[in-house]
Amino acid sequence: MSNLPDEAFRDTIGTIDDSGNRKFIFPKKPSGRFYDYRKIVSYVLLAILVANPFIKINGNQFMMFNVIERRFNIFGFPFWPQDFYLFVISMLVGVVFVILFTVVFGRIFCGWICPQTIFLEMVFRRIEYWIDGDRGSQSRLARQEWNAEKIKKRLLKWTVFFLISFGIANVFLAYLVGSDQLFLMIEQGPLKQASNFIALLIFTSVFYFVFVWFREQVCIIACPYGRLQGVLLDNKSINVAYDFVRGEKEEGRAKFNKKEDRALTGKGDCIDCFQCVHVCPMGIDIRNGTQLECTNCTACIDECDNIMESVGLPKGLIRYASEDEIVKKEPFKFTNRMKGYTAVLFILLSVFVGMLFLRTNVEAIILRLPGQLFQHKGDKISNVYTYKIVNKTMNDYNDIHFELIDQKGEIKNVGNKNFKIKREETAQGTLFIEINEAILESDKTTVKIGVYNGKELLETTKTNFLSPRSFN
Numbered sequence: 376m377s378n379l380p381d382e383a384f385r386d387t388i389g390t391i392d393d394s395g396n397r398k399f400i401f402p403k404k405p406s407g408r409f410y411d412y413r414k415i416v417s418y419v420l421l422a423i424l425v426a427n428p429f430i431k432i433n434g435n436q437f438m439m440f441n442v443i444e445r446r447f448n449i450f451g452f453p454f455w456p457q458d459f460y461l462f463v464i465s466m467l468v469g470v471v472f473v474i475l476f477t478v479v480f481g482r483i484f485c486g487w488i489c490p491q492t493i494f495l496e497m498v499f500r501r502i503e504y505w506i507d508g509d510r511g512s513q514s515r516l517a518r519q520e521w522n523a524e525k526i527k528k529r530l531l532k533w534t535v536f537f538l539i540s541f542g543i544a545n546v547f548l549a550y551l552v553g554s555d556q557l558f559l560m561i562e563q564g565p566l567k568q569a570s571n572f573i574a575l576l577i578f579t580s581v582f583y584f585v586f587v588w589f590r591e592q593v594c595i596i597a598c599p600y601g602r603l604q605g606v607l608l609d610n611k612s613i614n615v616a617y618d619f620v621r622g623e624k625e626e627g628r629a630k631f632n633k634k635e636d637r638a639l640t641g642k643g644d645c646i647d648c649f650q651c652v653h654v655c656p657m658g659i660d661i662r663n664g665t666q667l668e669c670t671n672c673t674a675c676i677d678e679c680d681n682i683m684e685s686v687g688l689p690k691g692l693i694r695y696a697s698e699d700e701i702v703k704k705e706p707f708k709f710t711n712r713m714k715g716y717t718a719v720l721f722i723l724l725s726v727f728v729g730m731l732f733l734r735t736n737v738e739a740i741i742l743r744l745p746g747q748l749f750q751h752k753g754d755k756i757s758n759v760y761t762y763k764i765v766n767k768t769m770n771d772y773n774d775i776h777f778e779l780i781d782q783k784g785e786i787k788n789v790g791n792k793n794f795k796i797k798r799e800e801t802a803q804g805t806l807f808i809e810i811n812e813a814i815l816e817s818d819k820t821t822v823k824i825g826v827y828n829g830k831e832l833l834e835t836t837k838t839n840f841l842s843p844r845s846f847n
């Protein structure tokens with residue numbers, strides 16, 4: 376894009392004015408095919424986002440990220456600290472997935488899927504259009520003195536924004552501490568659940584601040600993903616892009632004149648109407664090329680298509696396209712880099728699914744008591760162990776006991792032979808394994824232990840059994 380005359384935009388961002396102050400953006404209300412699609416996608420995703428912490432599968436919350444108690448549920452599968460490797464892999468899959476999408480489709484995540492964009496553009500901004508009107512009315516209202524109309528509109532808007540922020544904070548809290556805990560707080564009142572209530576107020580304030588004032592600055596300043604795009608995109612990545620070859624042609628962009636035939640004058644198809652700039656929620660001019668601020672929201676595609684239609688020129692001056700497609704007219708190609716990312720994504724996904732299926736509902740760790748060797752008990756050798764059993768399920772197990780598998784001998788649990796473990800609880804204790812010395816073939820035998828609930832084998836684990844060195 377080096378043929379563009381003014382490159383000053385590269386040194387500034389659209390939301391800061393010359394004196395370094397915040398320039399508040401009043402984007403024009405978008406309309407068009409992509410905006411309609413985005414509305415559908417956004418409201419479906421919003422419904423999923425809100426419903427997730429309130430859906431239960433086998434008693435497990437569908438999605439929960441309880442960082443404080445280190446309990447995570449993903450798609451109804453409970454993840455314990457012992458399952459942390461699975462959580463890490465699922466996060467890696469997410470990261471590679473987003474990277475692959477960025478390499479191929481640019482910032483499609485930002486424009487279509489990111490909760491920040493969805494809440495800002497499809498919830499808060501739409502309410503703002505409803506209360507304050509479109510771009511012109513909004514900027515007039517912002518500039519005008521405080522009169523009855525402004526006070527009424529601001530009070531209404533800020534109240535509605537606060538209530539929505541409070542609603543989002545409740546959902547957010549349900550993700551963090553669990554929906555049961557949230558309902559308990561509603562039932563018991565804020566005084567008995569002070570820490571959760573304070574968290575709720577903090578989250579409400581943060582969301583209110585973000586959606587009333589900070590807005591697009593989240594994408595520009597705070598979001599690391601927006602910064603990453605510079606290293607992920609290349610000339611083959613599909614982005615919301617201005618077709619500068621067609622838009623500028625030999626003579627550059629020029630205002631529309633219905634009396635002239637643009638094809639004969641050499642003027643570009645861009646009629647320099649600035650509608651794509653006015654509609655942009657990030658305050659940038661897409662005609663300057665791919666920029667850090669652009670979230671690929673598609674509003675400028677719709678707006679330019681509307682303009683092109685009204686002046687009788689073909690649509691698609693701004694469209695989803697790669698740099699190579701615009702400059703070299705090259706169709707989309709699945710590059711080696713994309714293939715590499717896809718392979719990594721596929722491998723990670725396979726590992727994750729495999730581990731998910733191999734993961735057991737009960738985890739047992741049985742370790743020899745440190746410093747203890749073995750004891751003779753008549754013709755038997757006895758070793759002492761500590762055990763820890765984690766019940767990751769939402770079921771109580773009432774008849775837990777240990778049995779040796781593939782090895783004759785006896786396990787004696789200190790205390791009751793059979794015991795209980797409640798749902799999502801752990802049990803720990805001490806046990807002895809006794810094996811007849813005559814059948815031992817080595818001074819160190821690996822023994823396999825089954826953890827049973829009644830007759831149901833829940834988990835198997837291995838440990839070492841030591842005995843005297845009396846073997847030839």
Ligand code: SF4
Nearest residue numbers: 645646648649651679
């Ligand atoms: S909306 Fe289209 S025609 Fe108007 S300035 Fe933007 S690119 Fe040019």
Ligand code: SF4
Nearest residue numbers: 655669670672673675
């Ligand atoms: S340049 Fe276009 S796609 Fe990018 S943020 Fe602005 S309106 Fe959205």
